[in-house]
Amino acid sequence: MKTLLKIFFWMAAVSLVAGCNKTDEFTEDKTVELKKAQVEVTLPFKANLVGEYVGFFFPGDEGFECDEVFNCRVLLDAQGTATHMGKIEAFFNFCACGPDDPEIEGPDSKYGPTDLIFIAANGDKLFLSCGGSVVDGRLPHHPEDVNSYWHDPFVITGGTGRFEGATGSGYTDDYNRDSYPENSFHHWTGTITMVKGK
Structure with a gap:
């Protein structure tokens, strides 16, 4: 009986040693999954x-770089x-003066896609994009001197620092005013999804 017991334990030990490897594949897969999650x-x-407004380019100008449907x-x-950034600087770069959208009542012109960057005071950046139509006139909640507005969807496409891997979306509520011809006014609302701990 002792011999049978020794053979049984010896076989069990050999099976365990043969079944294990230095790198446990199950642990590796779970580690990768945890990193992704x-x-x-x-x-x-x-x-x-x-x-x-700091720059306008028109067809034929050096730096125009827009599809032929846009005129500026x-x-x-x-x-x-x-929110989540504090004071920011932003840089917009977009093609505009495009064709009228037949689905929008009244005069309008297409713009976009707009590539823009929001930069926080600490240097973290948020990348966004939007496009749509600039519509002549104003909405009821706008100041009286608004001459054109755009209310279009935007998307958050990523970022750096705290905003690395960020996504999100929302709507713009932007306009131009007769009293401030050099300026535009931007009010954006939506949601942002960030990687926790960044």
């Missing part, structure tokens, strides 16, 4: 900015605040 948090997002390219620098 970063915790994300979705929060409200608001930004309020005042922009200054606009550069805009802005300052303001955004």
Whole structure:
């Protein structure tokens, strides 16, 4: 009986040693899955900015770089605040003066896609994009001297620092005013999803 017991334990030990490897594949797979499964948090997002038109390019100008459906390219620098960022600077670069959208009542012109960057005081950046139509006139909640507005969807496409891997979306509520012809006014609301712990 002792011999059978010794053979049984010897076989069990050999089976365990043969069945194990230095690198346990199950642990490796779970480690990769845990790294991929970063915790994300979705929060409200608001930004309020005042922009200054700093550049206009037209067909034939060096730096125009727009599809033929657009008749101008606009550069805009802005300052303001955004939730989760504090005071920010923003840089807009977009093609505009496009065709009228038949689904919008009244005169309008298409713009976009707009590539823009919000930069926080600490240097973290948030990348966004939007596009739509600039519509002549104003909405009831706008100041009396508004001459054109755009209320279009935006998306958050990433960022750096705390905003690395960020996503999100929302709507713009932007306008131009007769009293401030050099400026544009931007009010954005939506949500932002960030990787927790960044």
